[in-house]
Amino acid sequence: MIEKTIKVDINGDLYERDVEARRLLVHFIRDDLELTGTHVGCDTGNCGACTILYNGDAIKSCMMLAIQADGATIQTIEALAHDGQLHPLQQAFSEEHALQCGYCTPGMLMAAKYLLDRNPQPTEQEVREAIQGNICRCTGYWNIIDAVMAAASRGEET
Amino acid sequence: MTETTVSPPEALVVEEQEVRPGFIGKNVPRKEDRRLVQGEGIFVDDVKRHGMGFVHFVRSPYAHAKIKSVDISKALELTGVYGTLTGDEVAIHTDPFFELSVPPGSEIKDYCLAVGKVRHMGEPVAAVVAASRELARDAAELVEVEYEPLPVLVDSERAQDEDAPILHDDPGSNVVWSGPFSWGEYESALAEADHVVRIERLHFDRFASTPLECSGAIIEYERPSGQWHIWSNNQFPGFAAIMMAPALRTGIDKLRFISHDIGGAFGNKICTHPQLTACCLLARKLKRPIQWTEWRTEQHMTNTHGNERVFRDIEVPVKADGTMLGFRCRMIDDCGAYPRYEPLGCIIWSQVTPGCYRWRHIEIDFTQVCTNKSPVGPNRGYSRMQHLWFTERVIDIVAHELDLDPVEVRKRNYIRREEMPYETPNGCIYDSGDYAKTLDIALDLIGHDRLEERRAEAAQRGKLLGLGIGSTLDSGTNNFAQSQLLNPELQFSGNNEVATIKLDLFGEVVITLGTVPQGQGHETTASQVAAEILGCSPDDIHVRIGHDTYWNSHSGFSGTYASQFAVTGLGAVKGAADKLAGEMKKLAGAVLGCSPDDIELAEGQARIRGNPEAALPFMALGAIINVNNAGLPEDLDVTLNCRYVYRPPFQVPDKERKFGNLTLTYATQIHACLVEVDPETGAYEIVEYAAVDDCGKRIHPQIVEGQVHGATAQALGAATHETFAYDEEGNLLTPNFYDYHVPHALDMPPLKGGFIESESPFTPLGAKGMGEGGGAGIHAFCAALQDALRPAGNPIVYDSCNPPHRVWEMLQDPESTRALVSVESRS
Numbered sequence: 001m002i003e004k005t006i007k008v009d010i011n012g013d014l015y016e017r018d019v020e021a022r023r024l025l026v027h028f029i030r031d032d033l034e035l036t037g038t039h040v041g042c043d044t045g046n047c048g049a050c051t052i053l054y055n056g057d058a059i060k061s062c063m064m065l066a067i068q069a070d071g072a073t074i075q076t077i078e079a080l081a082h083d084g085q086l087h088p089l090q091q092a093f094s095e096e097h098a099l100q101c102g103y104c105t106p107g108m109l110m111a112a113k114y115l116l117d118r119n120p121q122p123t124e125q126e127v128r129e130a131i132q133g134n135i136c137r138c139t140g141y142w143n144i145i146d147a148v149m150a151a152a153s154r155g156e157e158t
Numbered sequence: 159m160t161e162t163t164v165s166p167p168e169a170l171v172v173e174e175q176e177v178r179p180g181f182i183g184k185n186v187p188r189k190e191d192r193r194l195v196q197g198e199g200i201f202v203d204d205v206k207r208h209g210m211g212f213v214h215f216v217r218s219p220y221a222h223a224k225i226k227s228v229d230i231s232k233a234l235e236l237t238g239v240y241g242t243l244t245g246d247e248v249a250i251h252t253d254p255f256f257e258l259s260v261p262p263g264s265e266i267k268d269y270c271l272a273v274g275k276v277r278h279m280g281e282p283v284a285a286v287v288a289a290s291r292e293l294a295r296d297a298a299e300l301v302e303v304e305y306e307p308l309p310v311l312v313d314s315e316r317a318q319d320e321d322a323p324i325l326h327d328d329p330g331s332n333v334v335w336s337g338p339f340s341w342g343e344y345e346s347a348l349a350e351a352d353h354v355v356r357i358e359r360l361h362f363d364r365f366a367s368t369p370l371e372c373s374g375a376i377i378e379y380e381r382p383s384g385q386w387h388i389w390s391n392n393q394f395p396g397f398a399a400i401m402m403a404p405a406l407r408t409g410i411d412k413l414r415f416i417s418h419d420i421g422g423a424f425g426n427k428i429c430t431h432p433q434l435t436a437c438c439l440l441a442r443k444l445k446r447p448i449q450w451t452e453w454r455t456e457q458h459m460t461n462t463h464g465n466e467r468v469f470r471d472i473e474v475p476v477k478a479d480g481t482m483l484g485f486r487c488r489m490i491d492d493c494g495a496y497p498r499y500e501p502l503g504c505i506i507w508s509q510v511t512p513g514c515y516r517w518r519h520i521e522i523d524f525t526q527v528c529t530n531k532s533p534v535g536p537n538r539g540y541s542r543m544q545h546l547w548f549t550e551r552v553i554d555i556v557a558h559e560l561d562l563d564p565v566e567v568r569k570r571n572y573i574r575r576e577e578m579p580y581e582t583p584n585g586c587i588y589d590s591g592d593y594a595k596t597l598d599i600a601l602d603l604i605g606h607d608r609l610e611e612r613r614a615e616a617a618q619r620g621k622l623l624g625l626g627i628g629s630t631l632d633s634g635t636n637n638f639a640q641s642q643l644l645n646p647e648l649q650f651s652g653n654n655e656v657a658t659i660k661l662d663l664f665g666e667v668v669i670t671l672g673t674v675p676q677g678q679g680h681e682t683t684a685s686q687v688a689a690e691i692l693g694c695s696p697d698d699i700h701v702r703i704g705h706d707t708y709w710n711s712h713s714g715f716s717g718t719y720a721s722q723f724a725v726t727g728l729g730a731v732k733g734a735a736d737k738l739a740g741e742m743k744k745l746a747g748a749v750l751g752c753s754p755d756d757i758e759l760a761e762g763q764a765r766i767r768g769n770p771e772a773a774l775p776f777m778a779l780g781a782i783i784n785v786n787n788a789g790l791p792e793d794l795d796v797t798l799n800c801r802y803v804y805r806p807p808f809q810v811p812d813k814e815r816k817f818g819n820l821t822l823t824y825a826t827q828i829h830a831c832l833v834e835v836d837p838e839t840g841a842y843e844i845v846e847y848a849a850v851d852d853c854g855k856r857i858h859p860q861i862v863e864g865q866v867h868g869a870t871a872q873a874l875g876a877a878t879h880e881t882f883a884y885d886e887e888g889n890l891l892t893p894n895f896y897d898y899h900v901p902h903a904l905d906m907p908p909l910k911g912g913f914i915e916s917e918s919p920f921t922p923l924g925a926k927g928m929g930e931g932g933g934a935g936i937h938a939f940c941a942a943l944q945d946a947l948r949p950a951g952n953p954i955v956y957d958s959c960n961p962p963h964r965v966w967e968m969l970q971d972p973e974s975t976r977a978l979v980s981v982e983s984r985s
């Protein structure tokens with residue numbers, strides 16, 4: 001069993017851990033660091049439940065090994081709210097009923113945040129494109145799209 | 159979304175409800191959201207236990223094979239492997255799961271791991287437990303299984319052939335259940351008909367809702383008491399316990415089921431009892447908590463799929479004016495390798511026997527068979543969706559063949575509002591609804607008045623445009639006595655659900671539910687109902703998260719399935735809250751020296767009506783009864799801790815005639831769409847889509863709309879792409895989200911929504927269960943496709959799943975589909 005020590009900055013906390021070479025980043029985040037807000041919905045990189053921000057980019061954390069993340073700066077869903085204040089996207093998701101079971105929601109929110117960070121006033125088509133890598137089986141996406149548009153239209157800092 | 163509000167012209171409520179205006183019918187913020195948007199939900203894979211071992215199942219690469227030997231020795235040699243479980247051990251330590259069927263199906267032996275033989279690709283043969291997920295997976299690969307492959311059966315229509323491979327030796331037949339259904343006088347109707355339309359074959363495809371969270375559990379065994387603690391995402395613990403306790407040779411109470419948040423279920427998480435049983439055995443054997451999380455590929459290969467159904471030899475007697483008198487059909491249902499929840503699907507369709515129509519003369523010959531595919535089980539719209547697709551196909555095929563307008567022919571044959579409550583030919587009571595009006599709203603929303611203009615405009619661009627309608631019912635709140643129509647020996651009937659409510663020491667209202675929510679917002683709607691009765695805010699009410707058979711009260715049918723929470727769950731909440739309100743008034747009356755009738759509950763207080771100064775806040779009531787009760791009258795029977803079991807008013811049906819009321823409520827969904835087809839390629843686009851829903855009183859309109867959206871999206875996925883396709887050797891060709899294409903955000907058409915509220919006269923709140931929908935999107939899409947393709951050789955849409963390649967095939971060869979239909983005209 002090959003192990004390696006890695007250092008990662010997750011949500012502003014620095015973690016130094018020994019990790020098995022074949023462990024997926026998502027399992028490192030969930031099982032080793034117990035940040036269980038990031039979810040797993042498939043084996044193939046299709047569903048996006050594990051979407052995180054990795055050095056600022058939205059990525060699927062089941063698609064890379066934890067050891068590849070050595071030195072990275074990562075944001076997960078746990079970083080979105082501040083001091084008990086929900087992020088505007090989180091608020092909009094709740095108001096627009098953009099979630100039912102809530103399993104895809106963390107990944108969906110991270111994908112939406114990545115979009116709004118770069119494109120604060122997206123068109124509906126741009127929202128659809130931004131979340132096309134994230135599967136939701138409950139909502140049919142309509143309310144999710146509305147929620148992202150609503151968060152954007154408020155023009156608050158996201 | 160566009161909303162069209164249409165109230166019923168007259169109230170359909172037969173008795174006045176006591177519930178006061180306030181929170182019911184309002185979009186209060188969902189209690190569940192705050193934790194879920196922050197990633198703070200507790201899903202099963204988030205739960206960890208000290209020393210837990212991860213299980214990985216060794217699965218069969220063959221669809222049908224004898225197991226010659228299983229050698230676990232190499233796996234056990236690996237450091238970090240805690241132990242294994244094989245079929246031989248399972249056969250010793252458990253009994254086969256209880257079978258619901260009569261013979262031959264009842265002779266089937268179904269264990270939690272394959273014993274002696276595998277019957278579908280991916281069937282678990284052994285299980286390995288190790289210190290990590292990765293290690294367990296590695297170790298599973300070291301288990302050596304020797305197989306002797308057997309001939310494979312994948313085609314349900316071949317299952318009864320003489321030379322068909324037999325899956326289960328004990329029954330000696332692939333038939334699980336078979337039986338005739340006959341209502342009205344079919345032969346007379348046939349004689350009376352002016353036209354008889356015959357359809358040779360229709361096929362409803364195999365798919366599943368594929369919840370994003372896979373199945374899983376963490377199970378601990380408590381040696382001194384023999385107690386299993388099963389933290390899982392099973393959505394119907396009552397059923398799982400009935401299956402598991404006898405198999406494990408233990409009592410029902412020895413199985414404690416717990417769940418918090420569940421990442422979608424849609425029926426697909428009802429039949430996880432085999433895996434849970436294997437984990438129970440492992441927890442006991444290895445003396446450590448067992449963690450199981452299914453991989454996506456495993457879910458697609460081995461979790462229950464929706465029922466695949468073939469409709470053969472359909473015959474529809476039609477009058478000259480387009481009135482259809484009924485139908486005759488031979489139905490073959492493919493239940494896969496094991497009938498786990500089956501053969502219930504062989505009767506559940508009959509909740510909606512005539513669909514939305516006034517058909518009175520019906521003959522069905524129904525047979526369910528086993529094949530070498532993954533077992534089937536409930537899947538959103540369970541068994542009724544297949545049947546409603548059939549009724550809608552019949553309507554549209556008959557309409558096209560006889561050149562009738564699909565809107566007019568529906569309206570001519572729909573059951574009418576003034577006929578409600580309507581008794582169907584098999585004794586089901588449709589409680590309320592106005593199908594014609596619901597259809598009109600849908601047609602308005604898609605701009606039906608401009609249909610011909612739009613057809614012409616599309617034609618100019620070289621496209622074919624078609625209109626499709628799907629009219630469906632979501633029958634909710636089962637009468638489990640319908641199981642006795644399959645097997646008269648079964649001792650199931652009626653239904654029930656439980657809620658408890660208490661007023662705690664500091665005045666907190668606490669509710670527990672017997673249900674197992676998976677995103678339906680039970681905490682929110684329960685608090686709305688209770689707040690309205692208790693005169694406080696939903697924010698003041700704590701509804702405990704999830705299900706726990708230790709912690710929360712529950713009943714035999716507790717669970718979340720079959721479109722019933724708004725009736726059974728909220729009926730229980732209402733009953734419990736009414737009881738608590740009564741006790742609070744009694745207590746306040748005793749303390750304030752007045753009659754309980756003079757007390758009102760409002761603004762978080764119990765106070766004398768007309769004298770707001772004489773008031774006791776909830777906190778005072780809670781404190782008096784819990785810690786300050788000296789001097790209370792001896793006969794004051796008040797605990798402020800109330801339990802209520804809601805039991806719908808059901809009778810046992812007539813087993814001879816297969817006649818009786820099988821469900822309490824019938825929500826309506828009528829969808830309409832316009833689809834454009836490119837005749838060169840078979841590619842298509844849904845250009846207009848409307849979903850109109852009538853579920854009676856809407857407790858939380860936004861949640862209702864959310865369910866409508868979800869059911870629509872799943873239906874459109876099933877109509878266009880989702881299929882569990884098997885090759886001739888029984889290999890699943892779509893075992894993950896690469897090959898099994900579920901809708902993405904870019905796939906969704908623009909959606910318009912509308913509703914009416916025809917309150918149910920039979921339910922405590924006038925509400926109806928509505929979460930499943932009836933697959934209206936599948937029916938509407940198929941109808942639109944057939945309408946669009948009329949100028950291109952007029953093919954018959956014969957399958958429920960129509961990816962562009964199938965449309966292209968129909969365009970290339972419409973004749974072979976035309977051969978499926980014939981019309982005999984007698985005038």
